[in-house]
Amino acid sequence: MSKILITGANGQLGNELTAELRRIFGNENVVGSDINVPAPGTESGPFEKLDVLDIHRYEEIIDRYQITQIYHLAALLSANAEKNIDLAWKLNMEGLLNTLNLANKKSLEKVFWPSSIAVFGPDAQKKRTPQQSACNPTTVYGITKLAGEQWCAYYYKKFGLDVRSIRYPGLIGYKSMPGGGTTDYAVDIYHKAVAGEAFTCFLEEDSALPMMYMSDAVKATVELMEAPKDKIAIRSSYNVSAISFTPGEIASSIQKNIPDFKIIYKPDYRQDIASSWPDSISDEEARRDWKWSPDYDLDRMTSEILQELPRFSEKV
Numbered sequence: 001m002s003k004i005l006i007t008g009a010n011g012q013l014g015n016e017l018t019a020e021l022r023r024i025f026g027n028e029n030v031v032g033s034d035i036n037v038p039a040p041g042t043e044s045g046p047f048e049k050l051d052v053l054d055i056h057r058y059e060e061i062i063d064r065y066q067i068t069q070i071y072h073l074a075a076l077l078s079a080n081a082e083k084n085i086d087l088a089w090k091l092n093m094e095g096l097l098n099t100l101n102l103a104n105k106k107s108l109e110k111v112f113w114p115s116s117i118a119v120f121g122p123d124a125q126k127k128r129t130p131q132q133s134a135c136n137p138t139t140v141y142g143i144t145k146l147a148g149e150q151w152c153a154y155y156y157k158k159f160g161l162d163v164r165s166i167r168y169p170g171l172i173g174y175k176s177m178p179g180g181g182t183t184d185y186a187v188d189i190y191h192k193a194v195a196g197e198a199f200t201c202f203l204e205e206d207s208a209l210p211m212m213y214m215s216d217a218v219k220a221t222v223e224l225m226e227a228p229k230d231k232i233a234i235r236s237s238y239n240v241s242a243i244s245f246t247p248g249e250i251a252s253s254i255q256k257n258i259p260d261f262k263i264i265y266k267p268d269y270r271q272d273i274a275s276s277w278p279d280s281i282s283d284e285e286a287r288r289d290w291k292w293s294p295d296y297d298l299d300r301m302t303s304e305i306l307q308e309l310p311r312f313s314e315k316v
């Protein structure tokens with residue numbers, strides 16, 4: 001029986017991935033952990049406060065619950081990382097190395113670690129960026145993700161550790177708020193739209209970025225982790241793609257449902273981060289190796305979020 005530990009379980013992805021893994025493996029077999037403790041009574045399974053830089057506590061939790069798999073999600077995202085480069089390097093790198101070392105020491109079955117489209121820099125092919133395009137990131141977050149990918153590949157080659165990874169695009173969901181990413185405007189915009197307010201966008205109207213609806217991101221993660229080991233040809237991290245849109249296009253998609261919704265453009269430092277990333281991604285390898293295929297396009301995602309967000313906000 002698999003016993004799973006998720007770090008960063010209170011984050012945007014962690015929250016929804018924890019719920020899905022508990023649905024699949026049973027509540028008691030999925031241990032959530034985060035530096036921030038959830039509100040009392042909101043957890044559906046075991047939860048531990050954990051700073052992934054505290055390797056002794058990390059090891060103690062693995063031992064106590066007899067963990068067999070780790071989903072290591074705790075990290076600083078791109079915009080926050082630019083504001084605190086030392087912490088970004090420390091948390092993103094040491095957190096990953098603690099995870100890989102402990103997984104190796106305890107001979108764990110599998111590890112999942114999220115990389116990002118941020119591994120690409122301005123010299124990568126802009127449209128339908130291939131898996132093997134130049135990786136010369138110009139953000140500290142991208143540098144940590146690129147180094148992390150190389151560490152994952154190293155631990156697989158050197159120690160046979162079964163580490164699997166996805167280069168996530170911007171993730172969009174309505175069940176929890178993201179923190180400190182460049183693509184997060186595409187989450188905030190829906191909150192303003194349902195509140196009947198105008199949205200001030202920190203990116204330019206035509207700044208295209210690769211994006212993905214949260215249920216596709218959770219599906220991709222579970223499918224990658226459940227795929228047979230011999231199908232995982234890429235041990236750094238897989239490109240995955242779903243949707244690509246600009247702030248102007250997401251605003252138009254919202255206006256199909258809320259015609260008087262307004263967007264105002266006030267680009268800030270995050271525009272430089274966005275401009276250094278691809279517009280869209282090619283994910284041939286993920287489609288070939290573990291049959292990846294997304295379910296949501298922009299309009300389907302927009303209608304679902306606009307319908308579900310008010311109901312969800314009432315419940316919490």
Ligand code: AKB
Pocket residue numbers: 077078079115116117118141168169170171180181182183184
């Ligand atoms: C961010 O904007 O930092 C993240 C990412 C693309 O990895 N959502």
